[in-house]
Amino acid sequence: MNKNWSELNKKMQLQLKKQDTFDDGIGTLIELRRQIMDVLLSFRDDIPCADLRALPFPNANGNHSTTIVWSLWHIFRIEDIVAHTLINGDEQVFFSGGYKSRTASPIITTGNELTKSEMSDFSEKLDTDELYNYISEEKNSADSIINRLTFAEMKRRISQERREELIKLNVVSSREDAVWLIDYWCGKDVCGLLRMPFSRHWIMHAEACIKIRDKLKK
Numbered sequence: 001m002n003k004n005w006s007e008l009n010k011k012m013q014l015q016l017k018k019q020d021t022f023d024d025g026i027g028t029l030i031e032l033r034r035q036i037m038d039v040l041l042s043f044r045d046d047i048p049c050a051d052l053r054a055l056p057f058p059n060a061n062g063n064h065s066t067t068i069v070w071s072l073w074h075i076f077r078i079e080d081i082v083a084h085t086l087i088n089g090d091e092q093v094f095f096s097g098g099y100k101s102r103t104a105s106p107i108i109t110t111g112n113e114l115t116k117s118e119m120s121d122f123s124e125k126l127d128t129d130e131l132y133n134y135i136s137e138e139k140n141s142a143d144s145i146i147n148r149l150t151f152a153e154m155k156r157r158i159s160q161e162r163r164e165e166l167i168k169l170n171v172v173s174s175r176e177d178a179v180w181l182i183d184y185w186c187g188k189d190v191c192g193l194l195r196m197p198f199s200r201h202w203i204m205h206a207e208a209c210i211k212i213r214d215k216l217k218k
Contacts (some may be wrong), residue, residue, distance in 0.1 A: 005203050010033040012199065016191055022151040030143060032199055036206045037139055040075075043068055044132055046079035047213055053123040056215045058116055063208035064215075065116070069123040069131065071212075072112045076135040077171070078197045081110070082185055083142040085166050086158050088195065092171070093138045102130040107194045110181065113173035146198065161187075 008028055014026030043052065052068045059065070066074075077094065084092045094100065100108055104127045107114075114122055163186045167171065172181050185193065 002203070002207060005032060005206075007201055008035070009203060014086070016154065016194065017103045018022060020152075026146060027147065029194060030124045030201055033099075033139065033143065033202065036202045039046055039206055040072060040135070042201055043072075043133070043209065043213065044128070047216070049128060051213075051216045053120075054212070054216060055116065055120055055123075056212055059069075063204055064211040066208065066212075067068045067119060067123040069126055069211055070114070070130060071118065072123075072135055072207050073105075075197075075202060075205050077108075077110045078181075078201065079118065079142050080138045080167075081166065081171050082193055082197055083138075083145050085169065085171075086162050086185060087190060088145050088163050089162060092169075093141050094134065097137055098136045101131065103127050103134060104130075108171055109173045110171070110178060112178035113175035115175075126146065142198065146194070147191060149190065154189065154194075156190045158186040158188070175194065196204060 009032060012025050012032060015021040015028055017025075019054070026109050043131075047068065057065045063071070079093045080094050084090050094108065101103070104125055106122060106125060111122065143207040163182065164184060166186075172178055188196075
């Protein structure tokens with residue numbers, strides 16, 4: 001793991017546990033996300049479009065056995081779903097911004113359910129310019145939600161009503177590789193969701209993207 005990201009992640013988790021350091025913890029989380037986002041945005045200028053869609057580790061086990069396009073989609077669809085449907089109880093950026101048509105995406109889900117072949121097809125179809133518009137808008141929106149959270153909300157659990165709304169939206173596939181996410185997210189409190197997917201999930205997939213990028217540069 002990137003040493004600086006790891007240290008910020010650990011610092012943030014400790015700070016969020018105490019009321020007197022909670023605001024500092026939110027600031028640390030926002031800074032961690034800023035640093036990772038800078039790397040994710042750099043791919044747009046540093047990597048040829050064809051490489052953003054490439055699958056250089058098709059037979060590997062791990063987050064790097066994907067494409068960069070899929071990884072970006074996956075990070076921000078998950079965060080959009082969790083931030084807006086589960087935590088804030090409002091409309092996802094994906095829907096309010098009309099990003100299904102704008103990105104030319106064949107799916108509205110997190111992408112967990114896609115096979116390697118489906119992932120390649122998906123990556124080829126996606127409009128990468130609009131994907132970057134989406135991830136930038138979603139990140140800013142999620143940051144606003146994070147900044148409004150209070151220490152008292154950290155122990156809040158996801159309500160049954162919001163769980164049912166999540167299921168109704170069909171943004172999590174019913175396939176085995178994806179449907180577990182519903183129980184996973186809804187079993188956490190807000191503080192747990194800040195750790196995953198708002199921070200640790202970013203680190204995991206950003207580092208996988210870096211591994212993909214470095215392999216393609218060789």
